[in-house]
Amino acid sequence: MNATDRTPADLLRSALAADPSRPLVTFYDDATGERVELSVATFANWVAKTSNLLQDGMSVEPGDRIALLLPAHWQTAVWLLACASVGAVADVGGDPGRADHVVAGPGHFEAGLACGGDRYALSLAPLGRRFVPSPPEGYADYAVEVPTYGDRFAPYAPVDPEAAALVVAGAEYSGAEVVERARAEASGLGLTGPGSRLLSALPYDTWEGLSAGLYGPLASDGSVVLCRNLDQATEDTLTRRIDSERITATAR
Template identity: 35%
Template structure:
């Protein structure tokens, strides 16, 4: 008889849970152009670890470090968000963003330029690095295509290309400072690290242990919250991009076929 998983209190516990069954899909991503990416427990675990190592070795990420995440709802946003929390850092999200690219400088609109939003952060993780030119914080450029080996575009001076850099780090965490449960894990919202899992599970609907859940979220914060909620009960997520979600809203038969092929429970 299989042992019941131990309660999940933090991302480290989440990682131990997902590698109990390392070959099982945990995150399945459908992109705008039919791209499908499947991360098993072992692969997701390795991606998180590599990203943690980059954050720690390049930016001394630890409790108190502020990591601004400027990525659209995407499987890479899941990896970077979980990795930042694994280091004990504070994940800072842009205000009122449905997806990357919503907050822009508009003349006379009273909207601050993006570099101004990074005045109090230690690193910016973004899929649009050119928009952050001029910021004092170091910039990490994240390519979104599944097979991208490097960022395809102009990089600000000193920016790190995550497409190539992440893969140079080890699959196991070399060292990470102990997480402070009282430290802030998420802004805005001031959610502490000790409250992360509780925050995720307060979404209002119950997820059965082991469930496979379809996730159609228009913001990275909601994607992270929903994913953590599902993974914390030993489940898995099938994530659709916002553009694909819009398409499938108009094509219920295609959506039904996807749900059947992916064995979606919820």
């Protein structure tokens, strides 16, 4: 993190320059037993590919609205940073009928058809697997499309830190506001700098969930252990996870 960082994409670039090998997002799904750990470099690679998909595959321009009909998940975190990288507005749980494009996961495919733009479906299956035999009708399969895009990204137009970047729970934030608020709230989440490791089981449909589950750790040189379906885990499982993942704070 640098004092000059003004957007979430800036925060990721600074993290990549400082220590690309450190963990950034570790994801658990207690309904499936999945565990995925993404270093800063691996996460940034996914973000670059997805940003290129947005910019070149979907012709997204700064200010375009992307409805993200997705849960708290490592791939959702990727899409949030990709939107920030191209200057698109990530509308978490937003109305597909008012969005330029939609990205949807299971349970939201029918609603997403209200969007007249490009529609991408995520299976949210372990390891980001593709749909078998095919994605839902009216959608392209993200897992099939994203590997074809480049590992490096450069926006065609500079991203304005003061422009709208995020909509969640009815509130709109600019990129600068996301960074400033995440920095200001990080210590309250127990994120005190490098080595801080926050376990979050909060959904992504509120600012608090996004702050704990992505922006706060990114803004404080920390990392997040993002847990989906934690209610299906036993207390013993949670205790072992906190110990094995070297958790320093929790948000549940």
